[in-house]
Amino acid sequence: MSRVNSREVRKVVEEIIDESEVKPSTIRFFRGAMFNMINIALSEIDVIAKPSRCTFALANWIEERNRNVYPKMDGYRATMSGIGGIGGTFLDIRTAVKLPDALRGEKYAFVGLPLAEFLEGGGVKEDNIGVGRLCPVDKSLPADSFVQGVVILTPRAKALASWLAGTEVAGLKADLRKRELVMETDIDNQYLMAKLNDDQRKEAAIFEEGKDALGGLHFISVQKDEDDDPAGFWLLREIPENL
Template identity: 35%
Template structure:
């Protein structure tokens, strides 16, 4: 099982208890409890991309699970934790807490992501209310349900290992029961890729981890997930290379979406593309003679903490691609790949939890 090295040594843990806020006569939000930002916090390193989680934790308080609201920027420099009473978990309380965190931050969020489907409705209501009450800060802020909450997941994994077990009332999470029997009886039916994303040719290939790690933000259209630490630069990262005469269109479409993962459903033998928080499309049906290749892809993901990629190559101007992809093929430039998304499949980590 992949264990993330978190937090980085240069980042100070901010763990505070913030109680539900109340409004003063002047209409301002008054803070109950302690919520202090360290004086040495480097605001220049705080990202405007924020990630949020609101859920129960494996700690019992008065016979019920403790709930937390966790907020981090994408660089994990500004991080806040608010403990919540189970009876006070609602959109109004989350709105008040988020208002506190946004007001005290010198860097306001331009994007707020969250990954839990079961909390989707409540968080959308709470965050929309925050936007309405803070238009001077959040008029253009986007609220995005997305599995791409990379720093938040690292931080949550760290707290699961290092923080909650030391709390009074800790109760280890119960391992999820296997659903393989049920899955073999009730098979999923997935929608095909929509026309704007459609491609008929692709190849399963690899890129060295070192080549991926050398990529700089903005070097190519796409998105770069944080590379998990602790692996050799020579490790081979597997993914799919999309070959299309519509490479620019596909890249543009993917940039407007939250591409989350490529996954193999071994029950249905389908190759899948996962987007945002709950959208899944079928790329192709896996033929029996290809199955070992896709099993290798899934094994590679598990060994590298879910890391994999999607690359896009222009089948006309780029010519025949050389596989596996080398560092010199990363572009930009003639014959190079057109776009690159490095991804983390968190479903593998959730299975191991």
């Protein structure tokens, strides 16, 4: 751990860049506690450091090592594996604030789509998701399962979708205790999307169970009405908090 400093980080990054066929323009990181160190390390390198909760490849790599590498190392203790993870090291996640009135949806619906729709040959593709984005899908997940999501219906669908495209949507969370549907964006922003009544709270519980069953996979669709194509569609993966 004594070697984890800005000088060593810069050295490792420079070595990776030198070995890369295409030089990266942006380097993302998810641990807020590393913010100052990484900024200092990259200050003399021509790349942008961006805090992000959408570091999917990095999360997959850490999860694989947590399963197959670290348990075989001398001194490994399973009780230490969750310390210093995402939940405790993000830049102070604040209480959810309301979206501006001009961007709020009139209706919200919890829905599900077959996972097969997001796999090769499925109906959801880059050319029909508006200004949205699709995260990578683990092909080992059962194709007959359903991905849970939320459809936001609003006559201002283009405006809301464009606003979301200008930020980085990290995911949706249903807080069953507070009865709130919260959208998380960038590294530390939370927006209150809706208050949940009794029926919606039951649907939100199914939504959260579905996320857990598929490793955090879920989606958001912003549409003008139920029959309209999405102005923006985001397939998202909630990264585990114990990385």
